[in-house]
Amino acid sequence: MKEEIATTLASVGEFPLIREFFQPLRLEGVAGVVAGIGDDAAVLAVPRTQQLLATVDALIEGIHFSATDDPFLLGQKALRVNLSDIAAMGGRPNWYLLSVGLPGDTPSQWLAEFTRGLRACGERYGVTIVGGNTTGSSSGRTIHVTMFGLVGQGRALSRGGAEVGDRIFVTGTVGDATLGLAARQGRLTGLDEADQRYLEGRLDLPEPQVALGVALADAAAVRGVIDVSDGLVADLGHICEASGKGARVEVGRIPLSEAARRLVLRDPGLMRRILSGGEDYELLFTVAPGAVGMVRTLGERIGVPVTEIGEIVAGSEVEVLGLDGERVVVEQGGWRHF
Ligand SMILES: Nc1ncnc2c1ncn2[C@@H]1O[C@H](COP(=O)(O)OP(=O)(O)OP(=O)(O)O)[C@@H](O)[C@H]1O
Ligand SMILES: Cc1ncc(C[n+]2csc(CCOP(=O)(O)O)c2C)c(N)n1
Ligand SMILES: [Mg+2]
Known part of the structure; x- marks a missing residue:
């Protein structure tokens, strides 16, 4: 019987990786994306009546998740924890940046499932990827999602407004x-x-x-x-x-x-x-x-x-x-x- 050799990220290469896994996370129809993946920075249009919300959250192997956790769920969680921060500010989430650090021996299948989770969650909440960063890692998998949202001028919620009797x-x-x-x-x-x-x-x-x-x-x-x-x-x-x-x-x-x-x-x-x-x-x-x-x-x-x-x-x-x-x-x- 022929033994199956699992493909790893090292055998795919950095740029094919971006093309194959991250570019397909772009959603059509999300407003304000002047330029997304492919240039040195994304260009995003903020309507004059709105303010920009920006937040970042990390998911680090061994701290936030285990190597054995389901990558499809992890992809969704990476977006959801950021969506929650935008929600706490009263905003509508629109765009995100994805930064990953992954060991070269990570199975391609892991990344396929992880990005499938990102896509499922992106579609559900109407948020699109607009860029990111891909590096190797010598100490486990790390994921950082930076998310942007919009809120009406002066309408953002905050932690600081509680009054006695509330x-x-x-x-x-x-x-x-x-x-x-x-x-x-x-x-x-x-x-x-x-x-x-x-x-x-x-x-x-x-x-x-x-x-x-x-x-x-x-x-x-x-x-x-x-x-x-x-x-x-x-x-x-x-x-x-x-x-x-x-x-x-x-x-x-x-x-x-x-x-x-x-x-x-x-x-x-x-x-x-x-x-x-x-x-x-x-x-x-x-x-x-x-x-x-x-x-x-x-x-x-x-x-x-x-x-x-x-x-x-x-x-x-x-x-x-x-x-x-x-x-x-x-x-x-x-x-x-x-
Ligand atoms: N390394 C850092 N540099 C600059 N600001 C930071 C840094 N770490 C945290 N902060 C800021 O400190 C505040 C509190 O951070 P904290 O991570 O507790 O909030 P949070 O993002 O709501 O929490 P969570 O990470 O659980 O979502 C936030 O305004 C955050 O932007
Ligand atoms: C493997 C594993 N070990 C421990 C935990 C628990 N945990 C990790 S970070 C955190 C608080 C929020 O973090 P942050 O402030 O960074 O968003 C909690 C409760 C976990 N989920 N998985
Ligand atoms: Mg928070």
Whole structure:
């Protein structure tokens, strides 16, 4: 029997790679691309009534993903984590740059699947590649996506606008991604198969809340906004720091998925991990008390669950109250790289 020799990137070469894998990621019909892949820089047209949003996020092997993770999902996640940052600013995402560092022995099939994921997600959210960078890597695979979006002049949301008395809201459910990671790494036992699949799905394919972000940018009563990437308590801390305020959150109000709820019922200690686990990519935002009804209606109209979990207070601390009303100590509150 003849042995199949897998093609690697080293055998394809840098420029054929760009032609074969990255150029096909261009989407027709996205406005504003004066020049995309092929020149020294992209040329992008920003309408006079809009402002440009720019954000970059890295996915590093061993830090954000494992070599064995599904590259089709990873391609989608690379865009989704950036879409979430544009959403947190209330913008519409349009364009992205892709920078990859890949070892020469990476199978071509890996890159084919990774770029298939980018394409699927690009089509779904209407964002196109406009350029990038390709290098070898001597220490694992690295992916950086820089994403651009547009927001009306002076309409961008920010972390810094929270006021005392604001109600704190979060979209969707919290903690699924960190539980999914723990499950994948064998740190959760006794999880049934369907729940494990659900939680890992939330880790692999976060849902950036782009439509809600855009709607919130039009609502003047929405003040401090962030997406939950580091962890609920840590990211609320970022709103507090930027706004010069404190916050009080009630554990009993934090929205959990059915799968997370079942786990917490068995092991209430997991709640601590939920409070500080990252990668949910939900929106966390504060709302003037008089606008709570409007935000609920907005959530219903867009089809995104929004849950009130606490209140902005004077001070600088994020205070977490347990079911018994006692203060819960959350040491770090979220992911830290260093
Ligand atoms: N190396 C850097 N150089 C310049 N600015 C940076 C650098 N690293 C982070 N920042 C800036 O610091 C702020 C906080 O960064 P952080 O990465 O926590 O935000 P984020 O992008 O929302 O988080 P995430 O990476 O989880 O999406 C952002 O405004 C970011 O642009
Ligand atoms: C293999 C593996 N190990 C650990 C984690 C968890 N993790 C990595 S980065 C991060 C916070 C957001 O990062 P950033 O601020 O860089 O966007 C979290 C929760 C993972 N997903 N995969
Ligand atoms: Mg963010």
